[in-house]
Amino acid sequence: MDPTDSPVGWVAKHIQEYIETDGRKGHRRWGVTTLLLTTRGRVSGLPRRTALIYGTDGERLIVVGSNGGGEEHPAWYLNLLADPAVEVQVAADRFAARAVEAEGEERERLWGLMAGLWKDYERYRTKTSRRIPVVILERVPAGG
Template identity: 40%
Template sequence: MPKPPPPDSPFWKVFGVMTKLNTAAFRATRGKVGGRFGKADILLLHHVGAKSGKSRVAPLIYLPDGDDLVLVASKGGSDRHPGWFHNLRANPDTEVELRGERRRVHARVATDEERERYWPRLVAIYKPYDDYQGYTQRRIPLVVLEPRV
């Protein structure tokens, strides 16, 4: 199995540009463009840099589960967690943008039982998640975004 690109590779620079374009298209069309990736729905996750304090937005695949939204904390199979995961650990209360709607949410890591229930459903909507897990010895966490009360 091929290794993922290193964090400073041109791949991740292009990925950053594509992320900005997707975010702009998503907002301009209220999710009609940039709101799906294959079979998967996309949301815009707002988070604040744990070290920088800067506001950031990340378009991410999610799995709806009732009022909860489930995310996979993997950086394309990299052996490190993505920045948004670390930021949510530092500040779990945040907002997401769905198609034409903003929600305040609270992030938490899924329990083992939830992970067992969600993982097959996540792989069904985005098959590379299964490959990502094969790239690393660590267990990729799942993040549950619950409505903030």
């Protein structure tokens, strides 16, 4: 079953461009790299896809649940709390991954990495009372 894309118009357009070109258009956007993340809807059980800025920490991919500094966590983050098995697309590379929320000192280190890539993350942190999650995406070995 094909995933349902973000209901946000500009995000959905970004996703379609990314898919149609295997990331040749869309992987690099706004001066940063972006990936497509597909989660399983925590209520519907259906696949849901969004585009996110990412950074790297060795082989791991890092994403931030900023939701633009809004008071609510983004739906994709709530979905992966319910089911951390996700699908990722980085440019033309598509693979299964496991999502794990970073904690403690590792979270702070990874927050610094991501805030260095996207300066608005610091502004988002001042806009909200919630703790913005930092999520690690680890590739699942083929057949695993």
